[in-house]
Amino acid sequence: MQHRKVAFIGAGNMSRSIISGMVKSGYPAQLITASNPSRPKLDALQQDQGINITQDNLEAVNAAEVIVLAVKPQLMEEVCRHLQQANLNGKLFVSIAAGIESARLQQMLGGDYPLVRTMPNTPSALGLGMTGLYADAQVTEADREFAGELLKQVGEIAWVDSEEMINGVTAAAGSSPAYFFLFLEAMQDEAKKMGFDNATSRLLVQQAMLGAAQMVCNNPELEISELRAQVTSKAGTTAAALNHFEENGIRELVSGAMRSAVKRAGEMAKTF
Numbered sequence: 001m002q003h004r005k006v007a008f009i010g011a012g013n014m015s016r017s018i019i020s021g022m023v024k025s026g027y028p029a030q031l032i033t034a035s036n037p038s039r040p041k042l043d044a045l046q047q048d049q050g051i052n053i054t055q056d057n058l059e060a061v062n063a064a065e066v067i068v069l070a071v072k073p074q075l076m077e078e079v080c081r082h083l084q085q086a087n088l089n090g091k092l093f094v095s096i097a098a099g100i101e102s103a104r105l106q107q108m109l110g111g112d113y114p115l116v117r118t119m120p121n122t123p124s125a126l127g128l129g130m131t132g133l134y135a136d137a138q139v140t141e142a143d144r145e146f147a148g149e150l151l152k153q154v155g156e157i158a159w160v161d162s163e164e165m166i167n168g169v170t171a172a173a174g175s176s177p178a179y180f181f182l183f184l185e186a187m188q189d190e191a192k193k194m195g196f197d198n199a200t201s202r203l204l205v206q207q208a209m210l211g212a213a214q215m216v217c218n219n220p221e222l223e224i225s226e227l228r229a230q231v232t233s234k235a236g237t238t239a240a241a242l243n244h245f246e247e248n249g250i251r252e253l254v255s256g257a258m259r260s261a262v263k264r265a266g267e268m269a270k271t272f
């Protein structure tokens with residue numbers, strides 16, 4: 001892939017995930033800068049990943065060709081307005097913020113810059129991320145290719161043609177690691193109630209989930225429902241558990257949760 005100088009504005013959870021994934025897959029650390037107001041996260045990134053760090057966003061932006069906007073949505077406007085003090089011409093912007101539309105980001109930046117709006121997730125830190133991307137009209141083919149390659153360093157990518165679909169990516173992949181964590185927490189709690197210690201109960205549920213995820217990945221020709229059927233013996237234990245889920249509305253619960261995430265993204269777009 002092309003190597004460009006990349007600045008991360010905000011060095012929190014998501015930037016750390018993407019940066020560590022990039023470095024792990026061989027992206028030159030000396031081409032990456034992270035900017036953050038407080039020092040400890042920066043120091044850890046410098047120590048662990050060997051990247052450049054600064055507490056001055058303008059310094060980071062001036063040194064970079066690609067600017068990754070990675071602050072919380074409620075801080076984005078203030079941060080972008082401050083960036084207007086730098087010469088932003090010719091720079092490619094990549095936003096990872098949930099719920100802020102491209103047109104609004106352009107307004108915050110005070111220009112009409114090439115901007116790719118993305119929605120990654122935290123497994124990017126392991127190279128197992130899933131990122132949705134949307135390119136606005138100013139994005140050239142070379143920029144689009146770069147943004148795609150950048151996020152491919154940390155996992156799989158999916159381009160969407162309509163910006164609205166980014167909210168769907170958020171519900172299905174950006175937020176969803178937390179759904180799985182919640183499910184595992186609940187399973188671990190129940191395993192503990194059955195008498196397993198903390199470590200064993202965690203091992204039981206994490207290994208089952210890892211194996212299940214690998215089975216899904218390794219059998220693309222099989223529908224997920226078929227994999228489920230393969231576990232479910234007639235009148236057996238799995239059937240008993242699955243019936244309980246179905247009778248208690250697991251599908252409505254999941255679709256309601258995903259719709260809530262999409263709805264919240266829409267509300268955030270109006271708020272920020």
Ligand SMILES: NC(=O)C1=CN([C@@H]2O[C@H](COP(=O)(O)OP(=O)(O)OC[C@H]3O[C@@H](n4cnc5c(N)ncnc54)[C@H](OP(=O)(O)O)[C@@H]3O)[C@@H](O)[C@H]2O)C=CC1
Binds near residue numbers: 038
């Ligand atoms: N977490 C996730 O799973 C995902 C998050 N996102 C998006 O990523 C973005 C970041 O989220 P996340 O990493 O979780 O949040 P974090 O709070 O972990 O990170 C945000 C970082 O921004 C820093 N910051 C605050 N003010 C400024 C400033 N003026 N200039 C530069 N940096 C600043 C904060 O520093 P300090 O702590 O020192 O104040 C913090 O380190 C959000 O917009 C979110 O919507 C997208 C996909 C998934």
Ligand SMILES: O=C(O)[C@@H]1CCC=N1
Binds near residue numbers: 098170174175
């Ligand atoms: O919770 C959030 O708003 C962000 C976006 C996706 C994951 N975390």
